[in-house]
Amino acid sequence: MISVVAPVHNEGAGVERFVARLADVLAGAGLAYELVLVDDGSTDDSWNFVVAQAALDPRVRGLQLSRNFGKEAAVLAGLEHAAGDAVVVIDSDLQHPPEIIPEMVRRWRQGAHVVEAVKRNRTGQGLIGRVGGRAFNKAFTGLTRVDLVDATDFRLLARPALEALLRLPEHSSFFRGTSSWIGFRRSTVEIDIAERVGGRSRWTFGSLFRLAVNGLTSFTSAPLHLVTMVGLGFAAFAVLLGAQTLIRWIGGDSVAGFPTVILLLLVMGTFLLLGLGVIGEYLARIHEEVRGRPRYLVQERAEHSVVPEQWARAKR
Structure with missing residues (x-):
């Protein structure tokens, strides 16, 4: 079984679109999966949609964080609650195409421990996002020797790579960097970044700048x-x-x-x-x-009557 982890922040009805499209892709490919939706302190009705999807589909589970801890913490929460033999991290706004997941799984079954999706274009990003993202990735790669050129958070981690990642003790996590830093056998697939299906990006210049500063200070002196x-x-x-x-x-x-x-x-x-x-x-x-404060706090869970062992342990 594979786990799909998707952070959610003020996506509203987009949660339903994302779950439906993901189900079509993975069920069509004959993959057994679970979907872990992590609501990162949304201020709209996103959590209600997560609860509804979990009630309808036993493969869907939800975590609601007690407040907005940031995307990095939301990703970490999903990874720590994932039960699959491999875990895919993907954005819930459908800019990352779910249709690539079967190819990622194929690469994993061929022996790769980390399968990264790299950008072929930046269609869904504004000018600041395109220029700033490219500059940060090149600067980060040059300073840390960790290759992030055209990298995304959309990637698959096999269980050994995931466990190595979760053993890293630092409080200020940077998933894109740490999942590259751990090494392991790697493979890449190219993707086209799509336009957002609904709404607009929640990323601002300030939030992108904070992410860049956090990434650099977490990795290099x-x-x-x-x-x-x-x-x-x-x-x-x-x-x-x-x-x-x-x-x-x-x-x-x-x-x-x-x-x-x-x-x-x-x-x-x-x-x-x-x-x-x-x-x-x-x-x-x-x-x-x-x-030493917790990196996130879980306020509520949404799950079907069948609870996997990983979730039962997390409750205790």
Whole structure:
């Protein structure tokens, strides 16, 4: 059996469309599956649709988080409650095509432990999403040596890879990065990102920026090293400028340069503030880790009368 994990946030009636299309694809392919829908603190009637689908179909189960913990926490909740031999993570807005899942399962049965869907296009994304996403993935790959170029969260994890992922202790998780970092035998399939079937994207520039900062600070200390290197560069430049000024003064030349000094102060002040911001992000990450709070809290479950063993253990 495979498990399909889909985070849900303010999708409303889109939940019903997603479940119906997924059922058509997987049933048509003859796959035994369960669907774990994780409501990440929706403020609309999404949870009612999840409950209704769980009542109609024993393969559908729902988790309602106590508030909006973010997509990463919702994905983690679904992974920890998945009972399948392989788990597929997919967005519930149908931008990730469910029709690719049978091919992912085929690759898994051929021996792959992680099957990643990579973007062939970015049709369903706005300009900021396309440019920002491509820039972040390339920067992340260059700084961490973890390949995220054109990567998505749409991927299949075999049980060994999933258990390795769930053993990672950090509080601030970044699923796309950690599921690539763990290694294991991998395979990729290309997908076209579709337009949203209903509504509009919940991602804003601010939320995408926070995700990027979380991903980088969770994986690499390169920004801290960059602050150090730029600081050393400024120090070297200051020594050279001081030496030049001293030589000119000894030679009897007038030493002017008030505008230059002001410009240097502005540049250095800007860098100092950015450096403090980078250090602050890492301190905030350390603070989150040492507090040891749960990464998510489950408020309610929606399930059919047949409860898999994994869910029974989770209740205890």
